Amino acid sequence: MTEDKQETGFGISDDDILTRSREETDITFSSAVDVVLSLACRNKCGYCRFSKRNQDLTVPYSTIKTFKAAKKAGAREAHLVAGERPDKFHAIRAKFDVWGFNSYIEYIYTIAELAFLEGLLVNLEVGYLSLTELKYLKEIITSVEMSLESTNRDFLQSVHHQYSPSKDPNIRIKFIENAGKLNIPTNTGILIGIGESPEERIRAFVRIKDLHEEYGHIQSVKINTFVPEKNTPMSEEQPVSDETLYETIRLAREIMPKDVDITIPVNIHQDIIKLVEHGVNDLGQIRVYGRASLFPKMPFKTIEEYQAELALGGYTLHKQLPIKNQFILAQKYSKKLGQFLDKHRAKLKDNMREDKFMLTF
């Protein structure tokens, strides 16, 4: 074990993480593992391929094995995922009771802490949480993920979200705003191909930009594309065209400030060079252990394959932590997370002194 590893106590080597200033040809990713806490969801979106009727709940103890194996495979990020508010269901609340949790939030905290103790940093994507709940979880998570999807409120009356009241854009915006008030680094994005107009895409990006200008907390904007799923109300709809996708990436890059990454699920869209040439500068979470919670049958390539592909276009691939360097420098993390992140921050500061790391925004 190296001295570095002994010092952090996490067995994480920082050597492969980008700690100098980012250049135009630097493309980043986060090495991640997905852990699904529950597939139960209070909503029923017309295109959803994730939520299921079953009311299973991951047993916290069982995640330790996954976190250990993921860490060994090189993961830095534990991406904790769930349908929205599974605690709406009685059977799930009963399990919390049996396992000794007073609330859903205590349950999430415990799993996030297990991940952290195994050397992983948590990015949380579980749908809407209140300001108080986020404040409590902030101590143990490094970032949250919440897609704005669209600003079109008419979808609440149509096949898209008629049974998904919390897909109201105002509620999504409230969450993103609350995360900003609490200084929690936030990943957001939009969903394209569900019948939104080009103007609505612009409106969504501008709204995200405005939130970032106010709170300075948006790390990345992910462009998700609608993919028709069998046995859903929108199964007969057409998937989005490549041209629309590329146009939306260009638009996102044009509207979002430079310090916000533009990302895309690279297990669905495989032509990396084209994506990068249109404006993607981050490959998002590459699952280095296990499968993705969404589109699990669409596997990721290996890191080496992505590296080789990008090299052909003159780009280089670098790891970054789920909390990005500018947020680490600004110390947007709790004292508890400082056990690992303070050391990384010190390295960034040293590099700043030596001009290897400069804030370019």
Ligand code: SF4
């Ligand atoms: S909120 Fe998410 S998990 Fe729930 S039904 Fe909608 S898309 Fe599926």
